[in-house]
Amino acid sequence: xxxxxxxxxxxxxxxxxxxxxxxxxxxxxxxxxxxxxxxxxxxxxxxxxxxxxxxxxxxxxxxxxxxxxxxxxxxxxxxxxxxxxxxxxxxxxxxxxxxxxxxxxxxxxxxxxxxxxxxxxxxxxxxxxxxxxxxxxxxxxxxxxxxxxxxxxxxxxxxxxxxxxxxxxxxxxxxxxxxxxxxxxxxxxxxxxxxxxxxxxxxxxxxxxxxxxxxxxxxxxxx
Amino acid sequence: xxxxxxxxxxxxxxxxxxxxxxxxxxxxxxxxxxxxxxxxxxxxxxxxxxxxxxxxxxxxxxxxxxxxxxxxxxxxxxxxxxxxxxxxxxxxxxxxxxxxxxxxxxxxxxxxxxxxxxxxxxxxxxxxxxxxxxxxxxxxxxxxxxxxxxxxxxxxxxxxxxxxxxxxxxxxxxxxxxxxxxxxxxxxxxxxxxxxxxxxxxxxxxxxxxxxxxxxxxxxxxxxxxxxxxxxxxxxxxxxxxxxxxxxxxxxxxxxxxxxxxxxxxxxxxxxxxxxxxxxxxxxxxxxxxxxxxxxxxxxxxxxxxxxxxxxxxxxxxxxxxxxxxxxxxxxxxxxxxxxxxxxxxxxxxxxxxxxxxxxxxxxxxxxxxxxxxxxxxxxxxxxxxxxxxx
Numbered sequence: 001x002x003x004x005x006x007x008x009x010x011x012x013x014x015x016x017x018x019x020x021x022x023x024x025x026x027x028x029x030x031x032x033x034x035x036x037x038x039x040x041x042x043x044x045x046x047x048x049x050x051x052x053x054x055x056x057x058x059x060x061x062x063x064x065x066x067x068x069x070x071x072x073x074x075x076x077x078x079x080x081x082x083x084x085x086x087x088x089x090x091x092x093x094x095x096x097x098x099x100x101x102x103x104x105x106x107x108x109x110x111x112x113x114x115x116x117x118x119x120x121x122x123x124x125x126x127x128x129x130x131x132x133x134x135x136x137x138x139x140x141x142x143x144x145x146x147x148x149x150x151x152x153x154x155x156x157x158x159x160x161x162x163x164x165x166x167x168x169x170x171x172x173x174x175x176x177x178x179x180x181x182x183x184x185x186x187x188x189x190x191x192x193x194x195x196x197x198x199x200x201x202x203x204x205x206x207x208x209x210x211x212x213x214x215x216x217x218x219x220x221x222x223x
Numbered sequence: 224x225x226x227x228x229x230x231x232x233x234x235x236x237x238x239x240x241x242x243x244x245x246x247x248x249x250x251x252x253x254x255x256x257x258x259x260x261x262x263x264x265x266x267x268x269x270x271x272x273x274x275x276x277x278x279x280x281x282x283x284x285x286x287x288x289x290x291x292x293x294x295x296x297x298x299x300x301x302x303x304x305x306x307x308x309x310x311x312x313x314x315x316x317x318x319x320x321x322x323x324x325x326x327x328x329x330x331x332x333x334x335x336x337x338x339x340x341x342x343x344x345x346x347x348x349x350x351x352x353x354x355x356x357x358x359x360x361x362x363x364x365x366x367x368x369x370x371x372x373x374x375x376x377x378x379x380x381x382x383x384x385x386x387x388x389x390x391x392x393x394x395x396x397x398x399x400x401x402x403x404x405x406x407x408x409x410x411x412x413x414x415x416x417x418x419x420x421x422x423x424x425x426x427x428x429x430x431x432x433x434x435x436x437x438x439x440x441x442x443x444x445x446x447x448x449x450x451x452x453x454x455x456x457x458x459x460x461x462x463x464x465x466x467x468x469x470x471x472x473x474x475x476x477x478x479x480x481x482x483x484x485x486x487x488x489x490x491x492x493x494x495x496x497x498x499x500x501x502x503x504x505x506x507x508x509x510x511x512x513x514x515x516x517x518x519x520x521x522x523x524x525x526x527x528x529x530x531x532x533x534x535x536x537x538x539x540x541x542x543x544x545x546x547x548x549x550x551x552x553x554x555x556x557x558x559x560x561x562x563x564x565x566x567x568x569x570x571x572x573x574x575x576x577x578x579x580x581x582x583x584x585x586x587x588x589x590x591x592x593x594x595x596x597x598x599x600x601x602x603x604x605x606x607x608x609x610x611x612x613x614x
Contacts (some may be wrong), residue, residue, distance in 0.1 A: 017282045021281070028284065039459075
């Protein structure tokens, strides 16, 4: 008989129609601005600058080395170096960026800036909706818009952030040890000098002391 | 009280007419009758677009529009504003006059059809003696509008769509009219008002609707299939098949002209549904004798909404037909069945009423239906295609 298949089809669509009101599992639509799908941890979109502590100016890890600016394929980063220095994440006095701009309308989310950064200062963000009416000025992010705390970094990429924190802690430790050793060596040298001056004769004690007290450099010390 | 509520629009019109000078009465009366039609049916169109998008969404386990207003109810208004503010583009090589006139003609023809549609007791614009004939005459103007649109755009797609539309509409207009002939034979009149009045009686609880006879149910089904094809709706939407010829004959239309085409198409659908209600479903009469206290115009619009929902349901279910399937279905199944239906209506008229008549007529309907569908199925030969040129 003609029309059997049509009746079967009509029954199926009717089942879908009423079923969508009865069982919520049928409706797979995510109501976007209000509801969002859980994000993958490895998701990335645009870069941001990490700072330690509470102050985004003092804690900024970036030392304004211009590597990311040079490596950026679409050239969306612009950095201006400072004249003075401030202590960086490890504690060394370093330059810092006076201006750090990223044009996210140009950025292609390649993550090359993150891979080349020796200071773990630039990382990938997960924010992806920047609706704006001004496509030029509003999408040019400055240093203050880009600076986000280390806690936020932990929130969006926990595994990666822990690894970075561990590496930074090790670096800080070695830097502290090195500083202590240099201080000790300086003190010893000064003492030796004093004693040498007082005794006036002895063959090259400085070099021997240095070779013994200098600790081996841990990897990843960078520049 | 029930009488007053039933006739409230008629009484209201007469009350308003009392304040009009005698010389102006005919024209004011006509305007007062036309305005409700011009308001009610476009409003129904707005509701239908919302209902259709929501219903289709649910059938596909989606939510449908839900951003504008509660449950997306203001979506038609948003769509209207959008189409009004869009740029009106006319192709450079198009025939500008015909291109401009086509959507107007379509909507005008669709509105004219409502003139003979009784939407309630004493609620018809003009009670023409040849009302049904007038309806189909006006309905076929739609074909002219469609071809005007397709031809004047000077686009291959729109011309193709128009050709398909004409072929389809002419093919399905024959069974559409033949299905109504059975009703006209039975009622003995072409006036839509009288056809409804013939069906308004009751036997016990049940009404005397023509759909409750063997030839009536078959006629109704044939009429609805043909009406679906006439209004270019799925599964007969070849003329505007989005995936093949984008929008068919109105591809070169934008902005409000496009919206007018949309409006015209839906108005045509309402009009054919309305005439189906008039012919087979007892027009404005209540489905049970105990329900006659509900005003007649409510019954008409309730039936119309049910038919619209069925149209939406069909659209959400069936895929588009192929051109050869469309044509063979029209000429090899629908047309013979419509002719047989006329014969059955004649048999019904001349046999003495009773159980025997029912059985005889039902057999006369079912047997040809089974035989014809078997013939239609047997003809299908599936074979591997050989490509002579695409090597």
